[in-house]
Amino acid sequence: MTTYERTNEFAGATFKRADFSGATFRFCDLSGVSMNGVDVAGLAIDSHDLFFGSLYVNGVDVVPYVKAELNRQFPGRELQEATTPEGLREGWNAVQQAWHATVTETPATLREQHVPDEWSLSQTLRHLILATDAWLLAGIHRQADPFHRIGLFFTGAEHMGIVPEDMREPHDFDEVLAVRAERQQMVTDFLATATQAQLDEPRQDPWNPEGDWKPTVGDCLRVILEEEWAHLRYIRRDLARLQP
Numbered sequence: 001m002t003t004y005e006r007t008n009e010f011a012g013a014t015f016k017r018a019d020f021s022g023a024t025f026r027f028c029d030l031s032g033v034s035m036n037g038v039d040v041a042g043l044a045i046d047s048h049d050l051f052f053g054s055l056y057v058n059g060v061d062v063v064p065y066v067k068a069e070l071n072r073q074f075p076g077r078e079l080q081e082a083t084t085p086e087g088l089r090e091g092w093n094a095v096q097q098a099w100h101a102t103v104t105e106t107p108a109t110l111r112e113q114h115v116p117d118e119w120s121l122s123q124t125l126r127h128l129i130l131a132t133d134a135w136l137l138a139g140i141h142r143q144a145d146p147f148h149r150i151g152l153f154f155t156g157a158e159h160m161g162i163v164p165e166d167m168r169e170p171h172d173f174d175e176v177l178a179v180r181a182e183r184q185q186m187v188t189d190f191l192a193t194a195t196q197a198q199l200d201e202p203r204q205d206p207w208n209p210e211g212d213w214k215p216t217v218g219d220c221l222r223v224i225l226e227e228e229w230a231h232l233r234y235i236r237r238d239l240a241r242l243q244p
Contacts, residue, residue, distance in 0.1 A: 026117065027155060048230050074098065074233065080225035085194045088221050092191055095228040096184060102232060103177075106239060111173050115238045119152070122173055124235045125180045126152035131227040132183040136190065138206035139220040146206075148179055162207070187224060194221075 004010075011029075021039075031053070045055070054061045071078045076094025079087050106121055114120040119127065130151030137146035150170040153163050170176045199218035205211050215223070 074229060077229045080222055080229055083218060085191065085196060085199060089191045091225050092187060095225060095232065098232055099228065102236060110239060110242050113242050115241050118234065118238050121235055121239065122176050123152055124231050125176050126150055126170065128227060128231060129179055129183050131224060132187060134206045135220040135224050136187055139203050139215065140217050150175065150179060
């Protein structure tokens, strides 16, 4: 099968009676795409950014329905939008309890396994270490060198010139769990004493300090919660596929 990578040759194109059955789109810009009279049997869409826009199916914006269903499947997920210290603490406790259940219930034989093009449980936890480092240590605490060396960067980070050269693979799963626990405790400790005034303090986007978006401390915490819930959903989905 042909792979098209880093191309804009299809932007604004029109496809008529074309066969895309079985095609895969990863990290592609499909904003504003219009599909009419199409066969979508089995079509699967997974987008972390879905809730920042709209998705119309037969004239109905389905984003609110997807959001409500995910909140039903993951109790406490709705608190990733909390704006008070109490709400954020409750949301953090809920997602950590959900993660504890997933980690402890995963057989040792599946910790390093992954479905094609996705992360394993171990890799997912390493990415959450990175997310905490970025949004708590860099974003909130403004540390200049926040990243633990076993953290796992997102796809495309190498092209942004932000990955430290001495990042490394962990020694074993126990090291991943130990570093992950340290980062979890850091968030817990910060939230324990956070005030509304602190949540409203301005900060910079750790990935784009010169960008237009100037998050608050509360925004940084909400990004951490979004990362936690999103990757919990991903890994539970993938572990279900890996189960014998």
